[in-house]
Amino acid sequence: MxxxxxxxxxxxxxxxxxxxxxxxxxxxxxxxxxxxxxxxxxxxxxxxxxxxxxxxxxxxxxxxxxxxxxxxxxxxxxxxxxxxxxxxxxxxxxxxxxxxxxxxxxxxxxxxxxxxxxxxxxxxxELQEAYENYKPEIKARHILVADEKTALEVKQKLDDGAKFEDISNTYSTDEAAKANGGDLGFFGTTAQMDPEFLKAAFALKVNEISAPVKSQFGYHIIQVTEQKEKESFExxxxxxxxxxxxxxxxxxxxxxxxxxxxxxxxxxxxxxxxxxxxxxxxx
Incomplete structure (x- = not known):
């Protein structure tokens, strides 16, 4: 309801x-x-x-x-x-x-x-404006760490070609996502997530890896892996x-x-x- x-x-x-x-x-x-x-x-x-x-x-x-x-x-x-x-x-x-x-x-x-x-x-x-502002769901993964220094270290390793899953397994403090290589599945802009995390995730292009993103939980390194297509207005x-x-x-x-x-x-x-x-x- x-x-x-x-x-x-x-x-x-x-x-x-x-x-x-x-x-x-x-x-x-x-x-x-x-x-x-x-x-x-x-x-x-x-x-x-x-x-x-x-x-x-x-x-x-x-x-x-x-x-x-x-x-x-x-x-x-x-x-x-x-x-x-x-x-x-x-x-x-x-x-x-x-x-x-x-x-x-x-x-x-x-x-x-x-x-x-x-x-x-x-x-x-109102409908047209809502449609223009609508962003389709994305699929993303992240690595959560306690401080910015560690986050920068993680980002550098990924930039140097390390596998996201391996780094997640080694560094991430998000145990639930860690078990899936940091994968968070699909979510939209209204998902019950930290606002700063959502803002940063939806600003990324597919496969782009973010700089450290601070949230109430710590520091995230985020990568968007997929984005759903936007359906027609009708x-x-x-x-x-x-x-x-x-x-x-x-x-x-x-x-x-x-x-x-x-x-x-x-x-x-x-x-x-x-x-x-x-x-x-x-x-």
Whole structure:
């Protein structure tokens, strides 16, 4: 699941707030020490999860006017998540506070509505710019050492014709890559790697060996061994759209949708509920 979608995975009981009557006096719990009324329950729930609940309810009403998520689409997305989580699916629902799969689907549906709104907002200009800036995956290998002096020594040996695998086996402190001659496999610009390492790796031509590159792990000598071909713009459009659909993009789209729908909040305690920052601390 995308990170922005996971951010929508609020506690399953949040929407229960909408079932409470703000001015109700009906008793929901009794005790010798006193009763708890619907109004009291509402006020407590409003204070704890009111902003999240209102945001979720308003978002769904606004988006449902313009976009549609079918049961087939929803079932397919849930099936995809089940496949990813396997036997941990039920435990994950409980962890996030959902009572069952149907409860979870309510929030998942909102996430998919936001996804549709976000994807539709991405312009051809944004896609073209993303395509022009896109760099295909590369395959690289490296030798990691503790200090620059050793890195320069390694670089000199490679320049003199020593085999990368042999030098890696002798010098590298990266045991995992060392076992494969320093090979790191294919990775892209968004890989979970040190930023300085990524920047240096993608600046290299195929077969070029870098100067020492300092990172949080030490000093690297990097060689790019392969680079995938860049596919056509038409073939990459869907992939690029997915990459452009960030949390920031979703927030931007939702603010526009709310403005277009002329949403106004009458409850003064929840006046800032639709501010993206209002629920950030609870997500």
């Amino acid at each position: 995308k990170k922005w979608m996971l951010a929508l995975t609020l506690a399953g009981g949040v929407l229960a707030l909408s079932a409470c009557n703000q001015g109700g006096s009906d008793t929901v719990a009794e005790s010798k020490a006193g009763n708890v009324t619907e109004e009291e329950l509402y006020e407590v729930m409003k204070d704890k999860v009111g902003a999240q609940a209102l945001q979720q309810l308003v978002y769904e009403k606004v988006l449902s006017e313009k976009y549609e998520v079918t049961d087939k689409e929803l079932d397919a997305k849930v099936a995809e998540l089940k496949e990813q989580l396997g036997e941990n699916f039920e435990a994950a629902l409980l962890q996030y506070g959902y009572k069952d799969e149907a409860d979870f689907k309510e929030t998942m549906k909102l996430g998919m509505l936001q996804e549709k709104a976000g994807l539709e907002s991405i312009t051809d200009k 073939k990459m459009k869907d992939q690029l759209k997915t990459q452009l659909l960030t949390n920031e993009k979703i927030n931007e789209v939702m603010q526009k949708e709310l403005k277009d729908a002329n949403v106004k909040i009458s409850d003064k305690d929840l006046k800032n509920a639709l501010d993206p920052q209002a629920t950030a601390a609870h997500q």
